[in-house]
Amino acid sequence: MAGPSALRVEARSLTLPGGTCASFAVAGYPREVGAGWLEPLLTYPGRLDVALHVEPVPPLVAAQRLRRQLARLESTSRADAERGRLADFGAEAAADDAADLAASLARGHGRLFRVGLYLTVHAPTAEQLREEADRVRALAASLLLDSHPTTFRALQGWTTTLPLGEDSLSVRRAFDTAALAAAFPFTSPDLEPLLGPTPTLFGLNAHSSGPVLWDRFAQDNHNSVTLARSGAGKSYFTKLEVLRLLYQGVHVAIVDPEDEYRRLAGSVGGTCIALGAPGVHVNPFDLPPGGEADTLTRRALFLQTLVATMFGEPLAPATRAVLDRAVIATYAAAGITSDPRTWKRPAPLMADLAAQLDLAAAGEGASGNGAAELSARLAPWVSGSYAGLFTGPTTTAPTGHLQVFSLRDLPEETRPVGMLLALDAIWRQVADPADRRRRLVVVDEAWTLMHQDAGARFLYRLAKSARKHWAGLAVVTQDAADLLSCDLGRAVIANAATQVLLRQAPQVIAEVAEAFDLTDGEQAFLLAADRGEGLLCGTTGAGGAADRAAFTAIASPAEHRLATTDPAELAHLHTIAGTPAAFDEDGRAGRAEDGDEGGDTL
Structure with missing residues (x-):
């Protein structure tokens, strides 16, 4: 990874080529949060680097620490009661949270993590950096986050927010699974x-x-x-x-x-x-080597849809009946029947369908059944200007x-x-x-x-x-x-x-709306x-x-x-x-x- 050519380390800031930066470590968090509660930090309009370092705590170690924490809080509460002091509501709330977390861990519903949240603010000049830092700390305070400058550790604060995965400050706080999941803003506030x-x-x-x-x-x-x-x-x-x-x-x-x-x-x-x-070339008469019993019927029905699309209009019932008989006859002439074992034989072509229609037209007599007209309309797709797709087997x-x-x-x-x-x-x-x-x-x-x-x-x-x-x-x-x-x-x-x-x-927005x-x-x-x-x-x-x-x-x-x-x-x-x-x-x-x-x- 390429780094800056030079930098100057000061007590609370770092001067880089083209600008300066200051880092903050979050030491205090709100007791209750909602999904995506860190979203305001990520959408800050200025240049702000936000780093969240997560380290899972082994379940056995987490259980031991929670027991010690519960014992300390309980002993503090009892000592205050014996001395006649007023109840410490903060300690009681912490004891309740620790008890709930211990119960969740014991049931396997969650895990414990050590989490560090760090911020690095960038600005072109030192004066602008002070203004940006004040805005960021005010934004963090509105989220009930207690942020502290990394005094005399400006270099470590900057490297901690780089995409290196190294936490040089180690200002950590215990999070359970639900709290950590809520810290990830990978959701849209308008979409569920x-x-x-x-x-x-x-x-x-x-x-x-x-x-x-x-x-x-x-x-x-x-x-x-x-x-x-x-x-x-x-x-x-x-x-x-x-x-x-x-x-x-x-x-x-x-x-x-x-x-x-x-x-x-x-x-x-x-x-x-x-x-x-x-x-x-594409041959619409192709049959899959292993299909269902009605595959041939479905292919004949698709060919009717295809011919209707060629003509640009729905087929009349009489024309559809003539076409259906011609398609079945075309397959039969190629030795293909409803028996799946015959489907491996070479499939007929569109020219074969036209030939079957010509045969039907020659034998229909004066009454006629539309085969001649159907054959004439298919001629451009068989031997005319549109025949390029159908002149051979599928390539x-x-x-x-x-x-x-x-x-x-x-x-x-x-x-x-x-x-x-x-x-x-x-x-x-x-x-x-x-x-x-x-x-x-x-x-x-x-x-x-x-x-x-x-x-x-x-x-x-x-x-x-x-x-x-x-x-x-x-x-x-x-x-x-x-x-x-x-x-x-x-x-x-x-x-x-x-x-x-x-x-x-604008012409279609009313219909779309x-x-x-x-x-x-x-x-x-x-x-x-x-x-x-x-x-x-x-x-x-x-x-x-x-x-x-x-x-x-x-x-x-x-x-x-x-x-x-x-x-x-x-x-x-x-x-x-x-x-x-x-x-x-x-x-x-x-x-x-x-x-x-x-x-x-x-």
Whole structure:
């Protein structure tokens, strides 16, 4: 650790290059405290270092010390009574506290700790240091903390508050488990979250600077919805949560319309599948090698949803019946039946379905059953401009702890179809009972899918069923109006226990406020929020009441490099790495050549 080039030690202060500092040791504490009672010290507006040194006391030693303390207090009380003195209420209160602590230790409900609390105040000049020190001591006194300057031990006081883990002052006080837990301000004063074993840091509280922690897998359901206008930082925030969930072993799959998650996948060893790129194919007829008895039926039903999304409108009942017969005939022609042993055979392609429709049309006669019309409408997806995705068997199966389905190479007209195919591939993994684990499915720019009725229904089914498979669905969109204007969109929001609102546009704030029951102050905050600032809404309060916390997303330098999409920053990063940056017509950084991001790029 690099230290200052020189310093001057005085009786009560220390002069460092560029400023001076003074340290204080806390010797007196309040008798009763609440959760996060040290929060005012950590949110002090000036430069103040707060160090809390904790040393556990072995249970046997703690019991012996408590017995001696109880004996001293009891003997003092009896001596005062024998001499006719008035009762010492402080000694009686101390005796009661010691007795309660001894009982807690005996039952194994808590432990004893030796705790030291130290403060170091920094200022540019000695005069300003005296003013800052007076303010800090006044703040400590308001918390009923008795702070004393480290006279003639200024150097030891300063080193004690450095992140070295060394207590050179040893001004300790006994704390039990409850008191020590209350000293840690790792909670938001506006939020009472259900924290499981893997809480995620969302950011700092916008009003108190305390950490805002949230565990989506400890809520009633694991789904979330993130709404924000363009440029508010919703993708940046989502990348930070994804990274922190990956640290905890959560498997993440992302539907990425704008190729914003490629660098992230490459840096953490994930897989990126670029739908629409030359040579990349997805076969919707694929069957899992080991599925349930109704797997073939479910695949046929999904193909009906897929075709409806291709056409951009719901299928008529007659058309749906024709398509269902053609799908079953297509599988039968490939030797695939309801027998799971046949599912290992090569799956048919979309061209095979078109051939079956042509056969049906040739044999239907004058009455007709719509097969010819259905085949004609499928022609662009089989042999026309949109056939790139379906011209061959699936080129690769998504694997790995982070899977990104990039849709940027798809034409705008085929993006809903590509998003639906990506979600289907992800859902088949999520619903696999042989591979049950915590998963998160992220759908960025979900408004693309919500435009289609079939796609919106598919997303709704994911939101309803994800929890049963230990998975969460994260819906991220900048078009709040599309999500709130339809019943299915509102149902997706209603099935999300985690709701994140970033900066909103004035044109939609009224709809957002009505949907999320926002106060006037919360609406004003969202309209004026800076990039990365938002409102976390949970439903974990008593009786299902909503808990709210305004927060600012924070990132470490390494996380920021992976999450940023600022073209200037990306160009600077490429320059540092010695590789020129390539940008597309939208100003985004282009793809790395030869897979130099380090992941599997397909």
